[in-house]
Amino acid sequence: MIWLICCGMLAVASLFYVFYLPGKLFLGPEKTRAGYLRERKDAVYENLRDLNFEYKAGKVPDVDYRSLKSSLQDEAATILGEIARLEAKAAAAPRRAQE
Amino acid sequence: MAEIGSFALLLALALSVYSFLAGIIALAFQNQVSQNQVSQNQVSQKVARQAVQPGSHPARRAGFAASSHENSLAALLRQGSERIGETARRAGIATFAAVVLAAVILVVCAFRDDFSIAYILHHSNRDLPGPYKFAVLWSGQEGSLLFWSLLLAAYGFVLRLRYKTDPRLFAYASVVLAGVQIFFLSLLNFAAHPFAIVQGTIPADGNGLNPLLQYPEMVIHPPMLYLGYVGFTVPFAFALGALIMKYPGEKWIHITRRWTMVTWAFLTCGVFLGAHWAYSVLGWGGYWGWDPVENASLMPWLTGTAFLHSVMMQEKRGMLKMWNMWLVFATFWLAILGTFLTRSGIISSVHAFAQSSIGDWFAWFLGITLAVFVFFFFKNKSHLVSEHKLESLVSRESSFLFNNLLFVLLCFTVLWGTWFPKISELVQGNKVTVGAPFYNRVAIPVALLLLILTAIGPLLAWRKTSIESLKRNFLWPVIGAIAIAVVLMITPQSWGSAFGLKPWRDISYFYSLMAIALAVLVTLTVASEFYRGGRVISKHTGQGMFASMVQLTHRNTRRYGGYIVHFGVVVVIIGFAGAAFNQDKEQEMGYGDKMTIGSYTLVCRSYTQDDNPNYGSEWAVVDVYKGGKKIDTMTPVREFYKASRQASTKPDIRSTFKEDLYLVYEGQNEKGQPVIKAHLNALVTWIWMGVWIILGGTVLALVPNAPAPVRIPAPARLERAHAAPVTTGD
Numbered sequence: 136m137i138w139l140i141c142c143g144m145l146a147v148a149s150l151f152y153v154f155y156l157p158g159k160l161f162l163g164p165e166k167t168r169a170g171y172l173r174e175r176k177d178a179v180y181e182n183l184r185d186l187n188f189e190y191k192a193g194k195v196p197d198v199d200y201r202s203l204k205s206s207l208q209d210e211a212a213t214i215l216g217e218i219a220r221l222e223a224k225a226a227a228a229p230r231r232a233q234e
Numbered sequence: 235m236a237e238i239g240s241f242a243l244l245l246a247l248a249l250s251v252y253s254f255l256a257g258i259i260a261l262a263f264q265n266q267v268s269q270n271q272v273s274q275n276q277v278s279q280k281v282a283r284q285a286v287q288p289g290s291h292p293a294r295r296a297g298f299a300a301s302s303h304e305n306s307l308a309a310l311l312r313q314g315s316e317r318i319g320e321t322a323r324r325a326g327i328a329t330f331a332a333v334v335l336a337a338v339i340l341v342v343c344a345f346r347d348d349f350s351i352a353y354i355l356h357h358s359n360r361d362l363p364g365p366y367k368f369a370v371l372w373s374g375q376e377g378s379l380l381f382w383s384l385l386l387a388a389y390g391f392v393l394r395l396r397y398k399t400d401p402r403l404f405a406y407a408s409v410v411l412a413g414v415q416i417f418f419l420s421l422l423n424f425a426a427h428p429f430a431i432v433q434g435t436i437p438a439d440g441n442g443l444n445p446l447l448q449y450p451e452m453v454i455h456p457p458m459l460y461l462g463y464v465g466f467t468v469p470f471a472f473a474l475g476a477l478i479m480k481y482p483g484e485k486w487i488h489i490t491r492r493w494t495m496v497t498w499a500f501l502t503c504g505v506f507l508g509a510h511w512a513y514s515v516l517g518w519g520g521y522w523g524w525d526p527v528e529n530a531s532l533m534p535w536l537t538g539t540a541f542l543h544s545v546m547m548q549e550k551r552g553m554l555k556m557w558n559m560w561l562v563f564a565t566f567w568l569a570i571l572g573t574f575l576t577r578s579g580i581i582s583s584v585h586a587f588a589q590s591s592i593g594d595w596f597a598w599f600l601g602i603t604l605a606v607f608v609f610f611f612f613k614n615k616s617h618l619v620s621e622h623k624l625e626s627l628v629s630r631e632s633s634f635l636f637n638n639l640l641f642v643l644l645c646f647t648v649l650w651g652t653w654f655p656k657i658s659e660l661v662q663g664n665k666v667t668v669g670a671p672f673y674n675r676v677a678i679p680v681a682l683l684l685l686i687l688t689a690i691g692p693l694l695a696w697r698k699t700s701i702e703s704l705k706r707n708f709l710w711p712v713i714g715a716i717a718i719a720v721v722l723m724i725t726p727q728s729w730g731s732a733f734g735l736k737p738w739r740d741i742s743y744f745y746s747l748m749a750i751a752l753a754v755l756v757t758l759t760v761a762s763e764f765y766r767g768g769r770v771i772s773k774h775t776g777q778g779m780f781a782s783m784v785q786l787t788h789r790n791t792r793r794y795g796g797y798i799v800h801f802g803v804v805v806v807i808i809g810f811a812g813a814a815f816n817q818d819k820e821q822e823m824g825y826g827d828k829m830t831i832g833s834y835t836l837v838c839r840s841y842t843q844d845d846n847p848n849y850g851s852e853w854a855v856v857d858v859y860k861g862g863k864k865i866d867t868m869t870p871v872r873e874f875y876k877a878s879r880q881a882s883t884k885p886d887i888r889s890t891f892k893e894d895l896y897l898v899y900e901g902q903n904e905k906g907q908p909v910i911k912a913h914l915n916a917l918v919t920w921i922w923m924g925v926w927i928i929l930g931g932t933v934l935a936l937v938p939n940a941p942a943p944v945r946i947p948a949p950a951r952l953e954r955a956h957a958a959p960v961t962t963g964d
Contacts, residue, residue, distance in 0.1 A: 142241040149245060149332065153252070153324045160320050163401040171482035175552070178484070182550060182696060192766035195695055196702045203697055 169221045172214050179211045236351050236429040239339035243380075243429070246332035246387070247419040250412050253325035257409035260319030261479075264402075267312045319405055323394050326408055329415060330391035337371060337384045340428055344370040349440050352430045353377055359442040359877035361847040365453050366443055372456045373447055375577065375592070376428035381456075382573075383418040385464040390415065393468060403486055406475025407468070414467050417599045425592050442877025445849070449515050449884075455507040459531055462501025463569040466534060468493045469541070470566035473559055477610050480617040484549050487558075491792075492936060494545070498538050499932040505531045506925040517883035517898045519818060519913035521921065524673045529652040530572025533645050537565040540641035543634050550696065552621030553631060556611075557638070559618060563607050568645070570600055575652065626698035633691035640680050640687070647676040678745050685752040685807060688800050689759045711758035719751035742814035749811035753804040760797045767794075788940040795935025802927030805920050812893075812917025820911040822903045823854065832914045834895055835859040839867070841908045849875045854899055854908040858888065870899035870910065894918045 164170075186207065190200045340353070344367045349355040357374040358367055372381040390411045397404040422428065446452075469490045476486040508531060513521040522528060541561040547553045574596035624631055651668045658666035693707040727734030737744035768783035775782065787794040821829045823838035830836070841854040853871040857864055868886040875882065888895040896913040903909055 138235075138237040138241075141238050145238075145241065145332070145335070146245060149249060149328045152328050153249070153321050156317060156320055156324075160316050161398055161401065162316060163398065166400075166402070166482055168482065174483045174485055178550060178552075185696070188767070188770065189695065191770045194693065194703065194707055194766060196700060196706065199695060199698070199700050199703055203695065206697065 169218055169225070172218045172221070176211060176214045176218065179207055179214060183207050183211070235339050235343055235346075235348065236431060239336045239343075239429040240427070242332045242336040242339065243419065243422050243427075246329045246336065246383075247416065247423050249325045249329040249332060250415045250419055253322045253329060254409055254412035254416055256318050256322035256325065257405060257412060260315045260322055261405060261409065263311060263315030264319070267315065322412075323397060323405070323408055326390050326394045326412055326415075329412075329419075330387040333380075333384050333387040333419075336428075337380055340377060340380060341368060341371055344368070347440070349438075350432055350436050351428075352432050353428045355432055355437060355440045357440070357443055359440040359848075361877070362440075362443055363448075363848070365450070366448055369447065369453045369456075370443065372460065373443055376422070376426040376430075378456065378460075379418060379422055379426050379592075380428045382460055382464055383415065383422060385457075385460055386411065386415055386418060386467060389465060389468050393471075399489055400485070402479065403472065403475055403481060403489070406479050407471040410471035410474050411467060414471075417595075421592060421595055425595055440877060442875055445873065445875040445878060445880050445882035446515060448848075448875070448882070449511060451507055451511045451514070455504060455511050458500050458507055459504025462497055462499075462504045463531075463534065463572070465493065465497030465500055466538060466562075466565045466569050468497065469562050473562040474607065474610065477559060477614055477617070480614055484552065487545050487549055491545070494538070494542060495932055495936055498535075498542055499929060501531070501535050501538060502925070502928060502932075505535055506922070510922060513918070514887065515882070515884065517885045519816075519885075519896055519898070519911070519915065521918070524648075524651065524670050526652050527572075527576050529648045530568075530575050533572060533648055533652075534565045534568040536641045536645040536648070537561055537568060540638045540645075541565055543641075544638045547631055547634050551631065553624075554635075554638075555618040555620060556615060559611065561638070564645075567600065567603060568649075570596065570603070574600060628694065628699045628704070630691060630694045630696045630699075633687050633694050637684065637687045637691065640684050644677060644680045647680075648673065681807065681810075682745070682748050682752060685749070685756060685804070688803065689752065689755040692763055692797065692800075693759055707759075707762070711755050711762060714758045715751045715755035718754045719747060722747060722750060740814070746811040746814040749807050753808050753811075756800060756804045760801050763797055764794070785940070787934065788937075791937045791939055792935045795931045795933075795937070798931030798934060799928050800931075802924045802929075802931055805924030805927055807924075809917045809919070809921030809924060812915070812920065815916040816914065818911065818913040820900065820909065822905075822907050823856070823910050824905070824907045829910065829912060831895075831912045832893070833860055834912075834914070836868075836897070836910070836912060838908070838910070848877075849873045852899070852902070852908075854897075854910060856886075856897060856910065858895065868895070868897050870897040870908075872899045872901065889919045891919055892916070 183204065186195065186200065186203055189195045195203070340351075343351050343354050344358050345364070347354070347358070347360050353374060353376050354370065357377065358370045362370075370377060372378040390408070393404060393411065394408055397408070472486050472490045472493075475481070505528075508528065509521040512518075512523065512528075541558060544554050544558055544561060548555055548558050574593060577592050577596060624635070626632065651672055655665040655667045658664065689711065690708075695703065722733060722735045723737070725733040735743050735747040735750075737747050764783050764786070765779075767786040768779050771777065771786050771789075772779055772782035775785070777785065817831060819829060819831045821827070823829065823836075823841075825838060825840065827838045828835055835858075837857045837859065839855045839857050841852070843850065843852045845851075851871050851873045853869050856868045856870070858866040858868055866888055868888060870886045871884045873882050873884060874880075883898055883900075885896055885898045887897075894913075894915040896915055898911040898913070900909040900911050
């Protein structure tokens with residue numbers, strides 16, 4: 136009999152915990168293309184810093200350093216360009232709606 | 235008690251099913267609402283523009299009102315689905331509580347000697363020492379499945395508590411975890427019930443625990459291994475979740491990085507604890523026998539290690555996205571396959587697990603997970619296109635690629651060898667088992683190639699590396715490695731195990747020489763990485779070299795922790811290389827009889843017997859002499875466990891850096907004298923030392939990075955990069 140009471144209490148406690156939802160839920164920000172590009176930008180900056188460090192450590196010769204740095208900077212510039220376009224578009228959308 | 239345990243398991247299953255179904259419904263609704271909202275936003279913007287124009291038609295104004303009404307309905311639906319999602323998350327957390335309760339009840343029953351429960355009757359007895367009664371939880375089929383389920387629930391509990399990192403991705407991962415949990419809880423409830431009651435008269439004492447498991451390491455080896463096996467479900471859940479939701483970017487990898495490293499560390503620990511247990515308990519003188527159960531733990535470790543490396547390419551360069559998806563799936567799948575191998579009885583092993591019908595359950599589960607993964611992979615593979623191509627064969631990327639191919643090749647070899655008895659039975663009608671020579675033929679060259687990559691990889695630049703760069707980075711480490719190899723070849727063998735290695739005499743000598751030379755190469759490249767990095771920091775801060783290297787490590791723990799792991803692997807490989815110099819000898823030893831092995835002389839001082847409530851034992855007392863001087867006394871033992879009526883040999887091991895003297899009490903001859911087998915195993919201690927270094931490196935890699943205080947001007951071409959700090963990367 137005791138075990139039946141224990142099981143019943145266990146079930147009630149579980150149901151209460153699962154379905155009693157006081158307060159507001161945390162939903163977090165929505166993942167967007169701009170957010171993804173910002174992550175990519177951070178990764179490219181990180182790669183640039185690594186390259187800088189390896190160059191200073193004497194691991195990368197001058198010629199390699201210049202060519203690798205240039206290609207990373209191009210990649211960063213492309214990402215920054217797209218971020219700027221998206222931000223401009225996002226800023227223009229509410230204005231258009233108001234007009 | 236058993237009734238409450240059974241109910242807790244049933245409740246856990248119900249909660250898991252709810253967490254899974256409610257999670258799917260919530261995500262499906264949220265997706266639908268998001269899609270509707272995107273299209274509705276476009277429509278409502280258009281309608282709003284038309285409606286607010288002066289003198290617009292009343293129908294247009296009505297349309298605007300309807301559109302606003304639809305928006306509020308969508309918001310309501312969205313809110314509802316989010317609340318359902320929250321209940322799914324909470325059900326997952328409650329599952330953990332229910333499974334903990336079931337596990338605690340089983341352990342309490344073991345301590346209370348409740349032999350009315352069949353599982354306790356079969357795996358415990360009254361005189362079993364306390365720690366082993368605790369280990370009863372994972373000592374048999376049903377208990378170990380409950381333990382698996384408990385660990386999965388624990389991982390799920392942590393995951394669901396940390397959902398604020400990225401609620402949507404965590405919701406997907408939570409649903410995948412709930413799906414896996416449903417499988418294990420269904421097994422426990424319907425196929426391998428740990429609280430099954432004994433029918434008829436309840437015996438006064440239990441059958442006892444398998445003697446091979448009555449060893450201190452067996453209390454920690456299975457939990458470590460299971461933490462590793464089960465833990466890989468988490469990166470898999472995130473990967474599958476990211477694939478299903480077409481997660482934009484690589485942040486899911488960043489989120490799972492620590493999970494993967496912790497899991498990998500547990501699996502590494504579990505694999506080597508298993509090897510140490512085999513070495514210390516089984517008494518055959520070795521630590522790895524390529525047994526199917528050992529292979530089962532090695533396979534996910536190999537793919538998991540490959541994943542830990544290749545994932546860096548995805549983070550850094552957005553490459554190998556599909557490959558990584560397959561690797562993380564393969565690791566999860568191989569962990570389950572390993573369990574299927576050991577539980578189904580499909581392949582015979584020295585490990586004594588019950589053969590049962592649960593093999594069918596595992597086969598179905600493996601099939602379903604494969605089908606689900608393949609479906610979503612082909613459905614969403616356009617999302618996994620690489621952002622860059624391999625620019626040069628001499629680059630960090632290609633070294634990771636080759637590293638991955640070698641790990642996968644080794645994994646496939648182990649998989650093939652493990653399944654070969656079954657395949658040969660299906661094809662030829664008779665079982666052909668492959669032994670150590672088959673595995674070694676592939677594993678040793680692959681391990682040597684991996685060592686080469688371990689040495690080369692960190693010194694290569696991302697994208698491409700020039701000949702000039704190669705010369706600059708490799709000259710001194712290569713000269714050092716060649717010098718050591720020459721020294722090892724020309725010195726006399728009498729100097730020690732690793733000296734006098736003439737590679738032309740025996741292939742094993744060749745492999746050992748290569749392993750040691752490559753180990754030196756890796757050590758030197760790792761040392762040069764610390765030195766060069768430390769020099770940069772020292773120049774900028776004016777600190778001493780050691781302090782600079784500590785700061786360097788603290789500023790990029792993942793990279794330099796990884797180097798320490800590589801150094802640990804080198805130490806382990808040196809230990810493996812020692813196998814070429816092993817010796818063994820067997821002799822019947824009466825009072826005062828002598829045996830000589832290597833530089834040791836063994837003298838049998840006496841032999842005797844003892845008895846305690848759990849087991850009876852017989853052992854020999856052997857004095858060990860070296861250079862005519864007594865240096866130790868060793869006591870190899872053979873124990874006979876009363877409850878299980880099984881015997882077990884416990885070797886006595888005397889370890890030094892150079893070699894292990896390993897004595898086994900093989901039995902008695904017809905005169906009642908002990909038969910002693912002596913092994914001289916070279917460099918074995920290095921293996922266990924290497925594992926500690928690997929674990930230390932992994933723990934270091936988990937420490938968060940310190941901020942980089944030194945700043946230098948960066949090119950004006952990049953905005954916000956005007957003050958790029960000098961930092962260190964992967």
